[in-house]
Amino acid sequence: MPAGAPRIFVSHLAGVPVFDPQGDQVGRVRDLVAMLRVGRRPPRLLGLVVEVLSRRRIFLPMTRVTGVESGQVITTGVLNMRRFEQRPTERLVLGELLDRRVRLVETGEEVTVLDVSIQQLPARRDWEIDKAFVRKGKPGALRRKGETLTVEWSAVTGFSLEEHGQGAESLLATFEQLRPADLANVLHHLSPKRRAEVAAALDDDRLADVLEELPDDDQVEILGKLKDERAADVLEAMDPDDAADLLSELPEDDKERLLALMRPDDAADVRRLLAYEERTAGGLMTTEPIVLRPDATVADALARVRQQDLSPALAAQVYVCRPPDETPTGKYLGMVHFQRLLRDPPFTLVSSIVDSDLPPLAPGTSLPAVTSYLATYNMVAAPVVDESGSLLGAVTVDDVLDHLLPDDWRETEFDESPEEPSHEEAAHG
Missing domain, CATH: 1.25.60.10 (MgtE N-terminal domain-like)
Structure with missing residues (x-):
């Protein structure tokens, strides 16, 4: 970023894409790492926390950043893929500095930090936090209720103190x-x-x-x-x-x-x-699939499928049952797949196009058997029916995957082979 460029407020960097010099996206900014300094000296910005495409969070030093502009960050292309671990002397700008209650040095008035700005130092590759955007008034007050102003970092005090009751x-x-x-x-x-x-x-x-x-x-x-x-x-x-x-x-x-x-x-x-046992169809199922009575029409079914809060897996089919139509239902008659709903006229009764050949799952069906069922019939959800023929719920593929993957799958990356870190990056890790 050239010297003298405008300052950047950190809220504008949250989630922006990070690109290598070839224009390939390598991740997104999730936070910024700063180090507070003694006295009223502005904090030094050490780098960015970048979530790469495998969802691992890594540290990108500011010395590796060649551009911050037009809603994107450009890097030198050399990334240390080791997981970011925060040091005791470091502060996460978005996670720990925003919403803090600090005081104006001149008046002693307590204010809330809404944002902070960063700027690259002239003729250097170093960055620092130079200003704070704050709001006067009590915590939690509506923005229009309190005056807002931008002040120099040195004009506020209280960032180094342990924060109690910090807002969000x-x-x-x-x-x-x-x-x-x-x-x-x-x-x-x-x-x-x-x-x-x-x-x-x-x-x-x-x-x-x-x-x-x-x-x-x-x-x-x-x-x-x-x-x-x-x-x-x-x-x-x-x-x-x-x-x-x-x-x-x-x-x-x-x-x-x-x-x-x-x-x-x-x-x-x-x-x-x-x-139900956790790793069975009964333990995996949701009790809120789309249930329709036999006299419902294709138009009724499509209206239910279009509900915004419905997951794609649950929207893939509707289940036709006799009343009552909340689980556990009356007798389960079969299902209608979403694609079939798209092929038939809106006035068609769902009972006339129901697929009754596919066997439902019993609530005691084991997880391996549920997995085999979904794979065999190329399904993303399956009905769970008890001995009396009532629909109890539906097992969706996402719930099956949650139980098949390791407990720490959210922390496991697709590619576990890190690149060799540079000497500079190794100093951080």
Whole structure:
């Protein structure tokens, strides 16, 4: 970046792509690493935390950055693929500096940090944080309620102190466009304290989606730091099978207490799932597939399939059953595949095009047998039916994969062979 270029606010760097000199994308920026300095000297920006295409987070020194412009970062093309590990003297700019409560040196007034800017030093390759964008007023106040201003780094104090009750508004605004799986990855790499603060600031539905993508240990940790009533609300917002998996990790007393706080209908679905062995069709299934009565039409089915919150696997077919049409249903009659729905006129009754030849799974079917079933019939979901012929739920391929992959699969990269680090990069690792 040429000397004298405009400063860059770090919120604009969150999630931007990182390219090598040939124009190939190597990853995305997930945070920035800075080192605070004594006195009022601006922090030195050490580098970027980059999530490469295999979802590993690596450290990219600023000396390897040749350009930061037009919504992208350009590197020299030489990357050390070892996993980034934060040192005690380092601070994550997005994760730890935004939303802090600091004081203006001149007046002593407490303000909230909304953003900070970085700038490359003239005639050098070094970068530093030079300014802070802050808002006056009480924590959590609406932006329009408090005056905002940009001040020199030296004009504020309090960044080096341990933060208690740090907010999460600015950090969440920075990452609001992330998919749940990507936001889960952000949370996983935050400190436990910061992770709890961000989780507390998410609304119930968003937190439920993110929890479903986190490792078991993180799920239990976050749920344990929520008040019981809030924890029950979040469990209600989760898919029943994911809620059951999470509750199964808790001590029996905690599990029963949370189930008692949930809405009876939601708790009943989860209790049904908890009654099955974990690695069986009953333990893997969701209790909320698309269920239609025989007199429903193709138009009715397509309207259900189009529901935004439905996963692609569950939207791949509808299940035709006699009333009641909530699991456990009346007699299961068969399924209709999405492609068949597209081929028939809207007024066609689903009962006339149902596929009744494909055998359903019993709730006690083992995980290997479920896997073989999906592979044999080229399915992404399968019905689970009890001895009386009632549909209990559906097993989807994503739930099967979650149980087939190693417990640490979210931390496992596609390519585990790191490049040889340079001397400079090795000094960081």
